[in-house]
Amino acid sequence: MLLQLKLLLRDVHPAVWRRVRLADTMSIADLHRVIQLLMGWDDDHLHRFRVHGHDYGIAYVGGPSFGEDAASVPLSWFRFRPPERFLYEYDFTTGWRLEVRVERVTEAAPCADEHVPFCIAGREPGPSHGCGGPQAYAERRRDALGWGLLAAEMDAVIAVLRRVADGDRNVLDDVDTCSDFERAVSRLRAREAFLATGFPRAAVNAALPQAFTAARGSL
Numbered sequence: 001m002l003l004q005l006k007l008l009l010r011d012v013h014p015a016v017w018r019r020v021r022l023a024d025t026m027s028i029a030d031l032h033r034v035i036q037l038l039m040g041w042d043d044d045h046l047h048r049f050r051v052h053g054h055d056y057g058i059a060y061v062g063g064p065s066f067g068e069d070a071a072s073v074p075l076s077w078f079r080f081r082p083p084e085r086f087l088y089e090y091d092f093t094t095g096w097r098l099e100v101r102v103e104r105v106t107e108a109a110p111c112a113d114e115h116v117p118f119c120i121a122g123r124e125p126g127p128s129h130g131c132g133g134p135q136a137y138a139e140r141r142r143d144a145l146g147w148g149l150l151a152a153e154m155d156a157v158i159a160v161l162r163r164v165a166d167g168d169r170n171v172l173d174d175v176d177t178c179s180d181f182e183r184a185v186s187r188l189r190a191r192e193a194f195l196a197t198g199f200p201r202a203a204v205n206a207a208l209p210q211a212f213t214a215a216r217g218s219l
Helices: 028-039 133-145 147-165 175-190 201-218
Strands: 002-009 017-023 047-051 054-056 085-090 096-106 118-123
Touching: 002 028, 017 028, 028 047, 028 085, 028 201, 118 201, 147 175
Parallel strands: none
Antiparallel strands: 002 017, 002 096, 017 118, 047 054, 047 085, 085 096
16 A cells, blocks of 8 residues: 655744655565655764654664564554554754654555655745754854844854955954854854755655665665
8 A cells, every 4th residue: 555644844944845656565674764865864873763662663773662663663663554654753962853644545556667665745845953952053043144143154254355356365363353254254154054945855755766665775
């Protein structure tokens, strides 16, 4: 059977979500890796699924243990029906939580020319690693989009560039000026992750088949 799932990242605004179609023959381990790709994450942290009151996931040294091998638990095992929901947690330190909602179940196997898993739609890029969790991400996003701090950082950079344009090649030899310039540039670069708009669905769908095959081969 085919499942249509909607993944919504909790406690994040504007909403970050993905809609994906996949076969219920996929395992919990497969779904974990697909979610990582859909969110743009690197699988560097611990995770778990909470389904029907039980925890599932891939066990790692130092992480939680699970009663079942995630690679041997197919999604069909749960007999999902709309509008059931379950939870995916990632990076327990920062606390990312994805609500996974079953939107549709089609009682048919995928056709030969039908690509699964396949991302049907999505909105907003996933938060980058190291941004500190939902609350810290909201604060950093607000700062990144704030014109006040942006203007101050741009003024610091432009002031140095003007002096260079006027022939002052030693402007950065001054310790304070150099420090202010480097700090402003660093802050401007840090904004990039928060200024991205849209969700690169086509690129994700191009990568999904290879990632899915690689994931299965590594188990």
